[in-house]
Amino acid sequence: MGDRWKRLSQSPTRRVAPGPPHELTADDLFAEGAAAGPEPLDEKLRRAYYWLVNQAVISPFYDVEFSTGSPVSFTLGDAGATLDLPTEQSYSSNVLLPLLTLAVGGKCLLVGGPGRGKTTLAVLMGVLAGSTPADVRRHVQQGQPQMTVSDLVGLPLPRDLVQAASLDEVTVAWRGWLTEPVKIVDEYNRIPTKTQSALLTMVAEGYVESHDQVRRTAPPSGVESWFFTANDDGGGGTFPVIQALRDRMDVTVAALGFNSRFLDELVARVEAGEKPEDHVPAELVLTPDEQARLRAEVRAVPVPASVRRRIEFFASHFEFVQHGGRRFEYRTKDTVSTGGGRVPDVVDENTGADLAVDLGAQTVNSLSVRALQTLVGYAKAMAFFRGRETVGLDDVAAVLPFALRGKLLPNPQHPRFDEGADRELSADAVSWLADLFAQSCRQFTALGLEGDDPVAEVLAQLARGLDGVDRVEASRRLTAVEARIASIAGTGKLYGRHYDDLVALKYAHQRYTGYLAWLEGGSS
Amino acid sequence: MTRRAGHVVDDGVLVDGSAPPRLAPGLDADLAERNTGEWGGDVARWRHVLGAALAAQRATSRPEDGHRDLSALAAWRSGVVGLRADALRRLDLALAGGGDDRPAPEAAAAALGLDPAHLDAFASGQRDDPFAWPPGRPGDLIARVGGFRGLGGPWQARPQWTTPLDEPGAHVLWVDPEPLGDGPRAGSELWRLDADVFGHRLVLLTPDAPAEGAVPEGGGRPGDAGQARSAVVLRWSSYLALLVAAP
Numbered sequence: 001m002g003d004r005w006k007r008l009s010q011s012p013t014r015r016v017a018p019g020p021p022h023e024l025t026a027d028d029l030f031a032e033g034a035a036a037g038p039e040p041l042d043e044k045l046r047r048a049y050y051w052l053v054n055q056a057v058i059s060p061f062y063d064v065e066f067s068t069g070s071p072v073s074f075t076l077g078d079a080g081a082t083l084d085l086p087t088e089q090s091y092s093s094n095v096l097l098p099l100l101t102l103a104v105g106g107k108c109l110l111v112g113g114p115g116r117g118k119t120t121l122a123v124l125m126g127v128l129a130g131s132t133p134a135d136v137r138r139h140v141q142q143g144q145p146q147m148t149v150s151d152l153v154g155l156p157l158p159r160d161l162v163q164a165a166s167l168d169e170v171t172v173a174w175r176g177w178l179t180e181p182v183k184i185v186d187e188y189n190r191i192p193t194k195t196q197s198a199l200l201t202m203v204a205e206g207y208v209e210s211h212d213q214v215r216r217t218a219p220p221s222g223v224e225s226w227f228f229t230a231n232d233d234g235g236g237g238t239f240p241v242i243q244a245l246r247d248r249m250d251v252t253v254a255a256l257g258f259n260s261r262f263l264d265e266l267v268a269r270v271e272a273g274e275k276p277e278d279h280v281p282a283e284l285v286l287t288p289d290e291q292a293r294l295r296a297e298v299r300a301v302p303v304p305a306s307v308r309r310r311i312e313f314f315a316s317h318f319e320f321v322q323h324g325g326r327r328f329e330y331r332t333k334d335t336v337s338t339g340g341g342r343v344p345d346v347v348d349e350n351t352g353a354d355l356a357v358d359l360g361a362q363t364v365n366s367l368s369v370r371a372l373q374t375l376v377g378y379a380k381a382m383a384f385f386r387g388r389e390t391v392g393l394d395d396v397a398a399v400l401p402f403a404l405r406g407k408l409l410p411n412p413q414h415p416r417f418d419e420g421a422d423r424e425l426s427a428d429a430v431s432w433l434a435d436l437f438a439q440s441c442r443q444f445t446a447l448g449l450e451g452d453d454p455v456a457e458v459l460a461q462l463a464r465g466l467d468g469v470d471r472v473e474a475s476r477r478l479t480a481v482e483a484r485i486a487s488i489a490g491t492g493k494l495y496g497r498h499y500d501d502l503v504a505l506k507y508a509h510q511r512y513t514g515y516l517a518w519l520e521g522g523s524s
Numbered sequence: 525m526t527r528r529a530g531h532v533v534d535d536g537v538l539v540d541g542s543a544p545p546r547l548a549p550g551l552d553a554d555l556a557e558r559n560t561g562e563w564g565g566d567v568a569r570w571r572h573v574l575g576a577a578l579a580a581q582r583a584t585s586r587p588e589d590g591h592r593d594l595s596a597l598a599a600w601r602s603g604v605v606g607l608r609a610d611a612l613r614r615l616d617l618a619l620a621g622g623g624d625d626r627p628a629p630e631a632a633a634a635a636l637g638l639d640p641a642h643l644d645a646f647a648s649g650q651r652d653d654p655f656a657w658p659p660g661r662p663g664d665l666i667a668r669v670g671g672f673r674g675l676g677g678p679w680q681a682r683p684q685w686t687t688p689l690d691e692p693g694a695h696v697l698w699v700d701p702e703p704l705g706d707g708p709r710a711g712s713e714l715w716r717l718d719a720d721v722f723g724h725r726l727v728l729l730t731p732d733a734p735a736e737g738a739v740p741e742g743g744g745r746p747g748d749a750g751q752a753r754s755a756v757v758l759r760w761s762s763y764l765a766l767l768v769a770a771p
Contacts, residue, residue: 024563024606026596026614029556068711068731389740392732 056276064091100381105223112255122227126182139177143187167212181219190238221288252405301380317359318366320499322350344413360496401433541568565602574598577635590627597635603723654720672763686756690747708737
């Protein structure tokens with residue numbers, strides 16, 4: 001029975017381009033492993049993934065789909081359900097996203113009802129990071145309503161509390177879990193608010209403080225990942241999760257249910273009394289050095305300009321709201337919400353824009369810088385995991401719903417969530433966000449922005465510097481910026497994508513204006 | 525008859541790969557054979573030409589010299605295109621009289637499957653042209669490359685478009701289920717071919733080719749048939765691509 005846990009997928013788990021041919025020598029001919037070299041980390045990560053889905057957790061779901069061409073699709077039932085059969089390797093989000101979190105040193109929130117394997121999955125990540133199963137289990141922080149800051153970080157020694165003349169003489173007995181490479185906080189929505197704040201400092205700043213003393217939480221590899229579980233993602237729980245802590249979750253993944261067709265495997269486990277974390281094959285465990293290299297290699301995957309432009313375009317939809325303020329720069333959802341207004345009501349006031357086209361009208365907020373950084377980081381991790389040289393649009397589309405879930409919030413008053421075939425999207429954030437990105441990409445293509453991006457040209461020209469630019473040339477560029485603004489004004493419509501372009505054009509205009517003033521002898 | 529990938533210089537040349545070569549002490553023949561196979565070389569041909577080369581070397585006054593060089597020359601001859609530069613350097617040293625641990629020219633010729641009379645011409649011709657073959661090829665055809673995956677080739681669809689790169693023997697090919705009448709299409713598989721007279725290597729650059737026939741960074745720079753010293757001919761009826769001498 002024990003042998004079945006050791007079954008690993010054969011390499012290569014994915015057919016990956018080996019790169020341009022390299023020069024070989026006669027010495028290579030007599031060198032051991034000259035052809036193969038050490039196992040690449042992306043291959044190790046894929047083997048870990050396949051061990052997790054095939055042996056450790058029973059998850060036959062393939063909801064992160066990749067296809068080239070048109071996948072075979074079936075319409076099922078009478079409520080518009082479709083089942084697509086992807087043509088390329090596709091993945092189970094509730095296993096893949098936690099694994100990518102381990103790779104990038106991120107923070108993953110696993111949500112779902114009790115008994116769906118959330119904690120098991122997090123514990124497996126701890127074992128893959130090199131901790132023993134017993135240590136990982138012992139270090140799981142069980143959220144409960146009586147949990148204090150001391151429960152979380154440790155206690156000052158009572159002897160020192162009596163004898164110490166100052167706080168820095170008090171020795172704090174720090175809890176062992178603080179420096180584990182994988183930190184697990186179970187049912188974090190049952191932790192009292194004050195303790196959540198202490199947790200936030202750890203998650204956000206990477207240190208804990210007690211009695212004037214500080215302890216860094218990073219393990220020797222420098223890579224730490226966090227796994228939180230909750231059985232509610234809608235603001236419920238014993239204590240509401242403070243927004244700053246919720247915002248720190250890089251990805252949110254639903255633990256999917258058990259497929260009854262796999263009950264035989266469950267029966268085998270009950271009979272053997274086995275737990276998957278006790279049987280993680282040693283060859284899948286990442287050493288501290290490998291964890292550091294893994295993160296560096298993921299970060300090094302480039303994002304091509306064409307993909308970056310699509311992300312920019314997507315992000316541009318959400319900040320602007322027509323009646324959000326008076327000054328142009330203040331016509332944002334943030335102005336409304338920080339001023340005590342209701343964004344859905346302000347969106348409703350905008351009768352000039354087509355709600356079906358204005359993607360920004362579907363949300364009550366915009367994307368934070370942190371959310372965009374997370375999106376880029378996980379898209380790189382997805383491309384790395386798939387053995388791609390660069391990030392593709394499909395990599396971005398695959399991680400976007402999980403990176404933005406709980407961050408980009410739907411506008412409940414938008415007609416899309418109120419009526420018709422899309423009504424179920426109000427509860428299914430992952431499908432809605434995936435669709436939102438697909439809509440944005442379709443708009444990008446329809447607007448012909450792929451090859452024609454005058455605003456990008458203005459910014460690129462400015463980025464090349466102003467050295468050697470004479471007064472005539474600077475004036476010409478200033479006029480070009482004004483002409484560009486005039487052409488947008490001429491359309492008579494204003495959408496989020498225009499807002500970002502106009503703010504950027506104003507920035508360029510200001511730079512050239514200042515430069516011209518400097519050329520003419522004034523102050524810049 | 526099903527045509528398979530191969531090089532014209534190998535056509536009709538019978539090889540006997542039954543006897544493993546016996547190399548000088550310190551050289552692991554099994555390891556070299558395994559590496560040759562993993563790099564895409566024909567192991568039977570490697571055994572055949574290396575066996576002949578070792579026999580020629582053992583007939584000289586330095587029977588145990590030059591076995592490393594001969595192994596490399598034989599691996600190149602059996603199709604390991606990545607060894608070309610190193611093998612040519614070693615061949616030049618052997619022709620120059622070598623020194624310690626260099627093979628005799630006649631042994632080097634045997635490792636390349638050549639008549640010793642052609643060895644000088646081969647070495648000088650190869651410095652400029654990776655397809656030089658002094659005995660002469662029957663026509664312009666150099667090699668058949670690729671092929672249907674079900675028959676041992678790399679492709680599930682036909683190569684539909686090709687462009688030479690600015691390096692000798694280098695080309696890129698767009699593989700696509702649909703005919704590409706108007707030029708390369710974004711989303712095709714893009715492969716790079718590197719070839720010389722003895723062997724070739726096909727590398728998948730990307731399964732999702734960029735638009736407008738662009739070659740991704742690191743894949744090479746587009747050139748012309750003169751720079752590539754060759755051209756690729758595609759046929760609608762075959763999964764094989766034909767590599768021919770530059771017009």
